[in-house]
Amino acid sequence: MAVQRGRRNGAAVARKLATPDADNAPTAEMPAVTENDEGTRARSIPEAAVARLAVYLRVLSAMAEQGATTVASEELATAAGVNSAKLRKDLSYLGSYGTRGVGYEVSVLVGHIERTLGLTRMHKVAVVGIGNLGHALANYGGFPGRGFPVEALFDVDADLIGVPVGGIPVSHLEDIPRVCRDRGISIGVIATPPTAAQSVCDRLVAGGVQCILNFAPVVLQVPEHVEVRKVDLAVELQILSFYVARRNGMVVG
Numbered sequence: 496m497a498v499q500r501g502r503r504n505g506a507a508v509a510r511k512l513a514t515p516d517a518d519n520a521p522t523a524e525m526p527a528v529t530e531n532d533e534g535t536r537a538r539s540i541p542e543a544a545v546a547r548l549a550v551y552l553r554v555l556s557a558m559a560e561q562g563a564t565t566v567a568s569e570e571l572a573t574a575a576g577v578n579s580a581k582l583r584k585d586l587s588y589l590g591s592y593g594t595r596g597v598g599y600e601v602s603v604l605v606g607h608i609e610r611t612l613g614l615t616r617m618h619k620v621a622v623v624g625i626g627n628l629g630h631a632l633a634n635y636g637g638f639p640g641r642g643f644p645v646e647a648l649f650d651v652d653a654d655l656i657g658v659p660v661g662g663i664p665v666s667h668l669e670d671i672p673r674v675c676r677d678r679g680i681s682i683g684v685i686a687t688p689p690t691a692a693q694s695v696c697d698r699l700v701a702g703g704v705q706c707i708l709n710f711a712p713v714v715l716q717v718p719e720h721v722e723v724r725k726v727d728l729a730v731e732l733q734i735l736s737f738y739v740a741r742r743n744g745m746v747v748g
């Protein structure tokens with residue numbers, strides 16, 4: 496079940512800034528964009544640009560909270576850690592071109608990015624496997640404010656069942672489909688050993704979960720309508736290692 500968001504501080508401030516009253520009239524020339532336009536555009540945005548849009552949103556929300564109404568592309572680019580040509584290219588995917596000498600209207604840009612990323616509603620999250628990683632994720636307070644409340648936890652360990660972690664009692668693996676349906680879970684996070692990950696994934700899909708974030712080092716088989724993202728910190732470390740090696744002239748070829 497989708498629930499309306501509206502609890503995010505940044506978004507609340509941004510919505511307030513977006514009110515088209517005389518004191519707060521938009522200064523940036525943004526083309527009118529319908530939900531359909533954004534849906535069509537969203538499908539053609541490269542994956543790397545999608546990741547950067549999430550970063551721009553975090554930076555812009557912080558700026559809105561500080562009371563900023565407009566932002567120059569150079570300022571936003573610096574705060575997001577990208578060059579301004581890349582920022583302008585990324586924002587052009589949204590149809591957001593800003594105004595020369597003025598920059599971007601913060602609230603309008605927040606709205607465009609939120610709609611493009613599908614963040615205009617809450618996405619309830621379930622975490623499966625409440626070990627080291629699962630505990631950390633369940634206890635992390637930063638997800639609800641970004642629109643991702645953790646609403647269900649699962650494990651097989653009898654000592655954990657019924658024990659609250661981050662305020663939510665752990666349910667048994669077997670209850671995944673029922674609990675996910677009852678609570679309207681749309682994102683499942685898998686933090687189990689790799690051998691358990693596929694059967695956990697199958698149960699999440701049976702519970703109507705449409706997106707899986709997989710920490711287990713295994714490739715998951717899912718139906719076409721289900722999106723999977725794999726998180727592998729070791730790969731990130733290897734990429735960092737490559738850049739350090741390249742900087743030090745150690746990369747051959």
Ligand SMILES: NC(=O)c1ccc[n+]([C@@H]2O[C@H](COP(=O)([O-])OP(=O)(O)OC[C@H]3O[C@@H](n4cnc5c(N)ncnc54)[C@H](O)[C@@H]3O)[C@@H](O)[C@H]2O)c1
Binds near residue numbers: 624652691711
């Ligand atoms: N992607 C990354 O960057 C990254 C980083 C750390 C860990 N990991 C992976 O995350 C997973 C969890 O790591 P951890 O250190 O938290 O392990 P852990 O052993 O501390 O926790 C695993 C938990 O899963 C539970 N579990 C086992 N089988 C289950 C099943 N069938 N259904 C539900 N729960 C089940 C266990 O009872 C335990 O509580 C591992 O696959 C690990 O390789 C990935």
